[in-house]
Amino acid sequence: MATITKKTVKLTVNGVECEVEVDVNEVLAKVLREKLGLTGTKIGCESGECGACTVLIDGQPKLSCLILAIECEGKKILTVEGLSDPETGKLHPIQEAFIENFGFQCGFCTPGFLMVTKALLDKKTGEKLTDEEIRLAIAGNICRCGDYYHIIESIKAAAEKMKRFS
Amino acid sequence: MPFIMKRPLKKFEYVAPSKLEDALAILGKLGEKAAILAGGTDLLVFMKDRAIMPQCIINIKNIAGMDYIKETEEGGLAIGALTPIIKINESKLIKQKYPSLHECTTKAFHSWQIRNMATIGGNICRSSPAADAVPPLMTYDAEVKLVGQKSERRVLLEKFFLGPNKNVLDREILTEIIIPPQKGNCGMAFESMKRVSVDLCKLNCAVKIVLEGNTCKDIRIALGAVAPTPIRAKKVEETVRDKEVTDELIEKASQKVVEDISPITDARSTAEYRKQVSVVMVRRLIKQAVQRAK
Numbered sequence: 185m186a187t188i189t190k191k192t193v194k195l196t197v198n199g200v201e202c203e204v205e206v207d208v209n210e211v212l213a214k215v216l217r218e219k220l221g222l223t224g225t226k227i228g229c230e231s232g233e234c235g236a237c238t239v240l241i242d243g244q245p246k247l248s249c250l251i252l253a254i255e256c257e258g259k260k261i262l263t264v265e266g267l268s269d270p271e272t273g274k275l276h277p278i279q280e281a282f283i284e285n286f287g288f289q290c291g292f293c294t295p296g297f298l299m300v301t302k303a304l305l306d307k308k309t310g311e312k313l314t315d316e317e318i319r320l321a322i323a324g325n326i327c328r329c330g331d332y333y334h335i336i337e338s339i340k341a342a343a344e345k346m347k348r349f350s
Numbered sequence: 351m352p353f354i355m356k357r358p359l360k361k362f363e364y365v366a367p368s369k370l371e372d373a374l375a376i377l378g379k380l381g382e383k384a385a386i387l388a389g390g391t392d393l394l395v396f397m398k399d400r401a402i403m404p405q406c407i408i409n410i411k412n413i414a415g416m417d418y419i420k421e422t423e424e425g426g427l428a429i430g431a432l433t434p435i436i437k438i439n440e441s442k443l444i445k446q447k448y449p450s451l452h453e454c455t456t457k458a459f460h461s462w463q464i465r466n467m468a469t470i471g472g473n474i475c476r477s478s479p480a481a482d483a484v485p486p487l488m489t490y491d492a493e494v495k496l497v498g499q500k501s502e503r504r505v506l507l508e509k510f511f512l513g514p515n516k517n518v519l520d521r522e523i524l525t526e527i528i529i530p531p532q533k534g535n536c537g538m539a540f541e542s543m544k545r546v547s548v549d550l551c552k553l554n555c556a557v558k559i560v561l562e563g564n565t566c567k568d569i570r571i572a573l574g575a576v577a578p579t580p581i582r583a584k585k586v587e588e589t590v591r592d593k594e595v596t597d598e599l600i601e602k603a604s605q606k607v608v609e610d611i612s613p614i615t616d617a618r619s620t621a622e623y624r625k626q627v628s629v630v631m632v633r634r635l636i637k638q639a640v641q642r643a644k
Contacts, residue, residue, distance in 0.1 A: 185372050187363035187406055208364035208407070211394070230356035231395045232464060244436075244466045250394045251467070252387075254364060255409060300462065324461025 193257045197222070198266025206253040213237045213248035216263060224264035224295050228326075235325030238296040239263050245303045245324075264295035267302065277345040278302055287338030289329035296325050301339050305346055313343050356398040366409040370497065370523065373410050378499040378521050380406050386523065387411070388432060389468040392476045416471075416525060419443065425531035431471025431524050435459045435483070438470060448529070449642070450486040450538035450556045458482030458542040458554065471524050474510065477517040478550070480575035484511075485556035486540050487527065488572035488580060495526040504528065511579035534560040534567055537643025539635040543627065544618075551575050552619040553628060557635040559590075561643040566590050571632060576611035576624050583610040586632055595640055604633035 192205045197220060204219050216222045216239070228236035230249045237249040240262040267276035278301050281287070288294040304313070304321045318339050327335060367373045377384055385404035387393055388411060396402045410416070416432040419441050427448065429438070438444055439455035459465045459482065473483040474494060484507065493504045498521055507527075510517050542554040553575045560568040569590050571583040589603035613624035 185365055185367055185376060187365045187376075189361065189363055207361070209359040209361050211359065214358070230398060232391050232461070235461065235463060238463055245463050246466050247391070247463045250390050252364075252390070252394075252407075252409075255366075255387075255390075255411065303462075320456075320460075321462055324463045 191254055191257075193254055195253075195256055195258075196260045198262060199270065204253075208252065208254050210253050211249050212239070212251045212253045212256055212261070215253040216248060216261075222263050222265050226292055226295055228292070228296075233326065234293070235296040235300070235322075236293050238299045238325065240299055240303055243303065243306065245300050262299070262302070264298055267298060276302075278305065278342040281342035281345055282335075282338040285338040285341050286334045287331070288327075288335070289331050293325060293327045293329075297322060297327070297335055300325055301342055304339070305343055308343075310347065313340065356395075357400070359394065359397050360400070360403055362397075362404055363406045364409065365406065366412045368412045368414065370410075370413050370416075370525070371499075373408050373413060373523060374497065374499045374521075376406070376408055377523065381521055384408050386475070388472040388475075389434070391464055391468045392472065392478075410523065422528070422531075427529040429470055429527040429529070431474075431526060432469050433471075434466060435468045435470065435473075436462075436465040438483075439465055447532070448486070448490065448538065450489065450540035450558065451483070453540040454482050454486050454542065454554075454556070457540065458551065470527060474507070474527070475517065475519065475524050477511050477515050477579070479511075479514050479577060479579055480550050480554065481580060482542050482551060482554055482574065484580040485554055485572035485574050486538070487529070488582060489538070489556045489558035489570035490529045490532060491570070492530075493528045494524050495528060496522040497525050498522040508582060513578045532558070535562065535643050536560055537639035537641065539638040539642065541631060541635055543631065550618060553613070553624050553631065555628070555631045555635055557632070557639040559595075559636065559639040559643055561595070561640065564594050566593055566595050569636075571607075571636075573607070573611060573628060573632075575618075576613040576628055578612075581610065583607050583632060585609045590636070595636075597637075600633055600636050600640075604629050604636065607632045 213227050216225050226236040228234035232250050238245050239248045383405040387407050387409040416430040418430040445452040473481050492507045538558045540556045542551040544551045555573045558570045569587050574580040585606040586603045607628045608625050613621045615621045
């Protein structure tokens, strides 16, 4: 079997199919930011400790800084840019909840928290979320401003909203 | 370690075979120059730090049929090497029959993202002395199946590790973890000690005790991050085995753990602290395991 150093991969990013040529040593976060212009995904520690680069790959929250872009061939990727309505630009209820409840300060960690929240609420439709479940879900995300209280309040509010809207 | 920006990954060649034979053929040819990519949560960090610089990455995630949890005919358990930690975490079978393995996925692999990405085989092959999935598996006398181009062997997990980041793999791929049936009235417990939830542990420990009435018929204690490899605390085990389990006995036995371990001082903890806290951890976990067996 021949080894490769470059490949054109097909990805579905935020519902849009795209083809992008990647070097095999490029991580997904870098391709999203530098080749697809989706700079919402943030690169923090680059070692799997901070969660800022979290995106959903086939619905599961994963770290885009620790996954090679080439591994994502054929996968569905959702980034923070894909949360709002593509037609109207209206923010997702999770984003509204974070704004209304002051769920961020500097905002650098926010895309990661939003994506984990999305995965959590997709998984737990119609059930009441406990504080413990929320804390476990965001255990892999660090907020250096230390705004966890408001983040948890925002997630609870988002859960309420989504029940109302769904 | 002081904080430094991670560098981009150095150039390498990449191959993602869909058959195990193909992966083994490339690995056979390249040997040390190749690295196996499964979850990538450790490998890519090492590569960014230039701790390893493989010429070729063999991504084995496209190989079908290595992601499963199933009961064996003998009543034990077989886990495919590519099974992500999240599957082990969500398995009702494991939660019910191997609670300490379940506990390690909630107490140790704390980040949801890492649980989704990391694999059980990767945690073993990385061979960190602090690997969190290893101590529970060691208390079950688990074996690993190692497949080479022309070979296949089963190795007791205890004998798999040779030192920090070193193991017995010789151009082989770990394909399966086999847990023998756990006989008798078993109690199991696991704990991982660290500063914040996503840290590597200062130390971790798993205990399995088999009770008959109040007598200990068998016991296994395994600890991580207190020696060059994950180890069994055999001195403690000997002290408890075939005796009536009392608080005094547990107290006496847990003191012996310092004879089993040889911890070092590093960024996460000091040798002295690890010695002291190992005693406490072993004592608590034996008590918890006894409670659960009753």
